[in-house]
Amino acid sequence: MYDPVIKACSHVLIHTPSFVRYGSKPSREIDDSTTPVLPAIETHLRSFEEAVEYPPNQVFIGNLHPDRLNGIEQPWYRHPVEDASRYGAYGEIMPEEEFLGLMKLADDFDLMWIEKESAPMIKKSLQAHPFWNNSDLGKIDAAVEMARIHDKIENQGSLPLYCHGRIVGCMHRHHEKDDALKAQVLMENLMAKASGALALTHLLKKSDIRADEIDLLLNCSEEAVGDRYNRGGGGLAKAIGEMCGCVSATGCDIKAFCVGPIYALVHAAGLVKSGLFNKVVVVGGGSMAKLGMKFKGHLAKGMPILEDVLGGLAFLVTGDDGESPSIRMDSIGKHDIGSGSSQQNIMESLVLKPLDRMGKKITDVDRYAVELQNPEVTVPAGSGNVPLTNYRMIGALAVLRREMNREGIDRFVLEHGMPGFSPTQGHIPAAVPFLGHAIDAIKRGEMNNAMFVARGSLFLGRMTQLSDGLSFLIEKNPGRKAPN
Amino acid sequence: MFKGKKIIVFGDRDGVPGPAIAACMKAAGAEVVLTVTECFV
Amino acid sequence: MDTEKQAIIKQLVDDMGTEGLVVVIGAADPEVAQVTAETVTFGDPSFAGPLAGVSLRLPVYHILEPEVKKVIPQDVYKEQAGFLELVANTEEIGKIFREIRGKARET
Structure with a gap:
């Protein structure tokens, strides 16, 4: 299947x-x-x-x-x-x-x-x-x-x-x-x-x-x-x-x-x-x-x-319908408990490990959807631009991988990221508000794939100092006839 | 600079998280008395 | 900084005094880091929380400042924080934090 x-x-x-x-x-x-x-x-x-x-x-x-x-x-x-x-x-x-x-x-x-x-x-x-x-x-x-x-x-x-x-x-x-x-x-x-x-x-x-x-x-x-x-x-x-x-x-x-x-x-x-x-x-x-x-x-x-x-x-x-974008089952990136709190380890677990598994480079992913909080809500309240920071982190991974140089980060953010547009409703901005746009763009042939990366703050519940994260990639449906 | 000092850590989930800063401070010879990680959203 | 965290800090200072106490911040966004730093130095800027009008003047540093990096064993620093040097504007952060510490000493 x-x-x-x-x-x-x-x-x-x-x-x-x-x-x-x-x-x-x-x-x-x-x-x-x-x-x-x-x-x-x-x-x-x-x-x-x-x-x-x-x-x-x-x-x-x-x-x-x-x-x-x-x-x-x-x-x-x-x-x-x-x-x-x-x-x-x-x-x-x-x-x-x-x-x-x-x-x-x-x-x-x-x-x-x-x-x-x-x-x-x-x-x-x-x-x-x-x-x-x-x-x-x-x-x-x-x-x-x-x-x-x-x-x-x-x-x-x-x-x-x-x-x-x-x-x-x-x-x-x-x-x-x-x-x-x-x-x-x-x-x-x-x-x-x-x-x-x-x-x-x-x-x-x-x-x-x-x-x-x-x-x-x-x-x-x-x-x-x-x-x-x-x-x-x-x-x-x-x-x-x-x-x-x-x-x-x-x-x-x-x-x-x-x-x-x-x-x-x-x-x-x-x-x-x-x-x-x-x-x-x-x-x-x-x-x-x-x-x-x-x-x-x-x-x-x-x-x-x-x-x-x-x-x-x-x-x-x-199940596969031969036309809708597929969730690649080998694309799941997870924040292991042992990943600790090093931001680099976390981002590598969420982004690099799955890409390595699929044989893809960071720049092979057309668009990344990260936490998509609208910066116009957060910046005036002194809470920063969350999507921008996360896009810069993915760009920084590409620099460490020598896929581009540090000067390329801003351009990477513009081409592979997007401005935040979601209300700050916790789970709502979690990368997935881009799914509609991504599915349509992939179906129209304007994009091949998109990766969805969300982060969670488990420490807010006071049971662990850990944060969390999970990611997956969708891509153009190969259009095969399903065998079953 | 931090040796023997008592450190209050204010980390950021989308920056350097609290436990990561705490690890740096302990390695520099400081005592960490409070570790907080902020989530701004 | 939210009022709960201000309350925790105030309690800590009431219990331990300010002697030898240092605050280290990790926010990647310079403005966000600045607000936190100023709150523990000069008090709550919104005059709403427990640190309103409380000028603790605790020495405050950012983990991404070059002078902080110098005193941390480099292998630990690289593993735990180094990545954010590529993401954040460390020069701007350093400038902001030097100014805040300078202002705290002057007044």
Whole structure:
């Protein structure tokens, strides 16, 4: 059997400005600061149109190639894309009012109440979406009076849900003393489920595969669905699959900080290659906790808060179809425990070892996708340009290999890299937002291959000082007829 | 310069990681009292 | 530098004093390294964390400065840090850190 392929992918964003206040950093600052933080946040939020026109967001959903960012003057938020569409080749940018409806559809435990007067607006907006115009939206009709919502918020630990500056509902806790089931955690989990489901719905619409053909789902979201006895117990893969009608699939969650999507894709490829599963979906929803993570830097620079979107990703891995780019099974680069903390050892493990195995030079890879965080989010907050540093490291490996001289690094970055365009949603920027662009460019014959390299910060969990990383290469399908 | 000193290490996941700096400092005869690696994303 | 890390440093200084304490930084981006260095020298620039208004004046170095490299056994340095010399602008980093140490001595 030939190597598995990535047959389809979807990349979605959801504009959630009213949830920025519930991001980990903003919510802590709102609680702790002696000066009013919330009004400052609110005056620096973007409209839906501004989020749609933002060039990196247009790259994310597939309407612009990442290289185009090189030609757009920074700051990009001052140079909106003209006639930008919320829909793109790989997905869409969804507005908040539609997403609130989708969250309610994802809610199987009445965790979320929608307020009576807001319900028609939420229902109408979701009904206008091409994917949900014929769906049963009865869940949204079961709305409640504002007085009951206020009572829940004031007396029972529920959190208000906002949209366009007003309360439109609330999110409840589901156990009085269980931190894993408090309102904020359930909100985070429900948002991951709903955004993952949006990504998976796009994937299913885009590929010519029915939901009931999927036999395995691997969720790589950054959340911790569980309860007090098992925080992070899991189950989001099946929750998302259930919502999307994947009735013949089973699934589980894969956790590896920001490398999660790469681990999930490598697992998917291995399981397809082994014949255990045939059509495997990798899906990741968005991270509420990371909304507004760098907002202080943005406020200090008088910028809009750019971390106002959730991301969502979905990929379909199947056996060889004779046309989609293949995941080379001999291309997996891994950060061994024994690689230690030397950056050179780590990068050699992730990039050089697999290339040596395949008999390729560093410059034989047309494009590298690394951690693709948008620098316009991170640089103003004093966090540096992460993709650029990683590209320079791959260039430095090529210098050490005598494939080029040191002066060639900048050119290498330009030709084999790309500017970061992904929101800082942890697992979302993990190299894979380039997959859509890479698959299309390879199919069009503009590129032969691309390597995906993601890094994870295991040390953040305080159980090891190790970091992590994983990589793989996709290449043009040889177009052979499959032997089996 | 570092011999006998007590070192606080602030490494960077995408630069020189904490444990790598700590190894350098120990080799230079210093005592490492804190190793932190930053992840800026 | 986030508030949690500032708290750890402040606690460490409260427990051990500043005598003999040195900070060594590894960020590849000069600006990022500079913010960390200035925080442990002159205090939190955003005046929000535990080091707000706390001028610890700890001697601060970057692992990629030429003068730091000189005092580390070269085999260890090459293995652990040398690669980043190709990636980062070590001259700029050296200049920034010399200035910060100079400023800390003057004031």
